[in-house]
Amino acid sequence: MPSLIDLRRRIRSVRSTQQVTKAMKMVSAAKLRRAQERVLAARPYAAMYRRVLAGLAAAAAGEESLGGHPLLARRPEQRLLLILVTSDRGLAGAFNTNLIKAAQQFLRQHAGREVQLVTAGRKGRDFFRKRGAAIVAEHIGISQRVEYAGAASLAREVAARFERAEVDAVYLLYHEFKSLLAGRLTIARMLPVELPPQGSVVDYIYEQPPAELLRGLLPRYVEIAVYQAMLESVAAEHAARMTAMDQATSNAGDMIASLTLYMNRVRQASITNDLIEVVSGARAL
Numbered sequence: 001m002p003s004l005i006d007l008r009r010r011i012r013s014v015r016s017t018q019q020v021t022k023a024m025k026m027v028s029a030a031k032l033r034r035a036q037e038r039v040l041a042a043r044p045y046a047a048m049y050r051r052v053l054a055g056l057a058a059a060a061a062g063e064e065s066l067g068g069h070p071l072l073a074r075r076p077e078q079r080l081l082l083i084l085v086t087s088d089r090g091l092a093g094a095f096n097t098n099l100i101k102a103a104q105q106f107l108r109q110h111a112g113r114e115v116q117l118v119t120a121g122r123k124g125r126d127f128f129r130k131r132g133a134a135i136v137a138e139h140i141g142i143s144q145r146v147e148y149a150g151a152a153s154l155a156r157e158v159a160a161r162f163e164r165a166e167v168d169a170v171y172l173l174y175h176e177f178k179s180l181l182a183g184r185l186t187i188a189r190m191l192p193v194e195l196p197p198q199g200s201v202v203d204y205i206y207e208q209p210p211a212e213l214l215r216g217l218l219p220r221y222v223e224i225a226v227y228q229a230m231l232e233s234v235a236a237e238h239a240a241r242m243t244a245m246d247q248a249t250s251n252a253g254d255m256i257a258s259l260t261l262y263m264n265r266v267r268q269a270s271i272t273n274d275l276i277e278v279v280s281g282a283r284a285l
Helices: 004-059 064-068 095-109 122-130 148-163 210-284
Strands: 079-085 114-120 135-139 169-177 183-191
Touching (some): 004 169, 004 210, 079 148, 079 210, 095 114, 095 169, 095 183, 114 122, 148 169, 148 210, 169 210
Parallel strands (some): 079 114, 079 169
């Protein structure tokens, strides 16, 4: 049976941990609010960009030169590139674990093909580096401060590999932010670019030929896709960390209550034993 000193020391230790997890929860809540605002601000822009591309694709549908754009080139998918967006830090529940499991499943599904990895985040990089995966590029620290320049640099690097025919298709794996308690694993083919459907498009008046505009906007479309994925991933990471720290704070409170109750029982048993010894001694005298 542990002594009262050991129990008090353990309660102090758990209470200190509870203070840390509570502080981390508050920090994640503040970061989540800013990240959520950025995500909600970026979604309309990305949606409008897709609609503009759909209109350009409809206007340039009859031009043969459009099919020769390197970002639209379709080849048999024998060499694949997977962009894995994870976090740089842990303590986010199953956020990184689910991403890594999905990446492993992707590798198993394409076991007969050559699959290369581009990791954005320390957790994914460390996991697959230890297992000897083919990591062709790694980007650390991007999720700490998501900026368009960093996302665009990664997108241009990947697009250059696709244009040089080093890979036949590029896939993007990340956590899409849905709500505080729910995120969705998303894996999407980024290259070759899949032009949006041309159902209800606006009949724009173009100063330049639509095919020329479309060729100029396609690289930016890839950059926006990577940037939006990083924004979604950061918001989902903060939401997962906030939920995990809230659960850890609650569990620490339950443990403190349980230890306090046990300590009171031990103290009561010690007092009872002392009283029994005193009464027994008095009777003996």
